[in-house]
Amino acid sequence: MSERTERSEGREGMPGQRAMTEKKIVRPYGDTTGDGMVQVSFTLPVPHDKRAEGAAVQLANKMGIDPAMLVHAKQMGDGFTFFVVYGRVNHLVDLDKVQVVERDFPLLSAKEVNTVVKQKMRRKLSVVGACIGTDAHTVGIDAILNVKGIAGEKGLEYYRELKVTNLGAQVSVPELVEAARREKADAVLVSQVVTQRDAHLHNTREMSAAFREAMPAGKRPLLIVGGPRFDETMTGELGVDRIFGRGTTPGEVASYLVHALITEKKARA
Structure with a gap:
């Protein structure tokens, strides 16, 4: 699937006029356009040790983050650890299928x-x-x-x-x-x-x-x-x-x- 769908408008008018492009399919952006990099944070009910860090990476992999890099881990009281993981996802977002509640009334003073x-x-x-x-x-x-x-x-x-x-x-x-x-x-x-x-x-x-x-x-x-x-x-x-x-x-x-x-x-x- 292409990362974007391009729609070209008519090129009448000024010579060399550039066609307008409308992105329909997008992916996350981290370091370079379309690289799919995301950062997520979460807490696991385990004390901070090497096994806990491995568990965090495993969870990130199951979330579709691959490769997953553990960039932060900190003990949060007894038996809890907070993690920040950075990595790539392959998921794409179709903007045409995004459902939101648009404001259907005018803003008044x-x-x-x-x-x-x-x-x-x-x-x-x-x-x-x-x-x-x-x-x-x-x-x-x-x-x-x-x-x-x-x-x-x-x-x-x-x-x-x-x-x-x-x-x-x-x-x-x-x-x-x-x-x-x-x-x-x-x-x-x-x-x-x-x-x-x-x-x-x-x-x-x-x-x-x-x-x-x-x-x-x-x-x-x-x-x-x-x-x-x-x-x-x-x-x-x-x-x-x-x-x-x-x-x-x-x-x-x-x-x-x-x-x-x-x-x-x-x-x-």
Whole structure:
């Protein structure tokens, strides 16, 4: 199989105009283009010795890394060793078969969000946010909700037409449902950072099931979850309306709320 598929456009126009090339099949790049070199890290539950290093190389070989070079090994407490392995893989990536969730709504400024909400809803858009279960990592939810925001972009509290209720960390699902009902929430935002034993998935399923049981379909708020380990394609499986991954900004969330609650709703009417 060729490493790339080339598409040549018409050569009309300026003499010597170069044909455009679009890569469709790619492989990893390390030292030279197309050399297939990758670097992976992992931990094995074994003390650091020569056998442990051999086990790391064997695992890398089974992952398709061949030859595999062990470039780092360090004992991590009693009975655990951390490894970094560098080597070549022969796998190719077909860009045409990559599945991602593309943003299907326009990015709006804070002023535009406020204007649309004021004109179309004629009331403040109510948002309730929390970290649920035992998750105590509020950095993500605070970055989206708190006025200070993140990376110079203001959070949703800055939007004058949004009413924001931040419940903080370690909120139980029943407490979240009750708060959403009390605040007449249009949207519920949940941040999940803790992922051990798929806790973020279990918590999200529990939350969506609780809202389905507590509120009829037409009365439920938008259910939105975010965190660095979520797969954005799992909305249907988890029973939520939207999943946001790492790097999400307050502006993206605000723009989605306007799209889902106003623009898309009006289009369906």
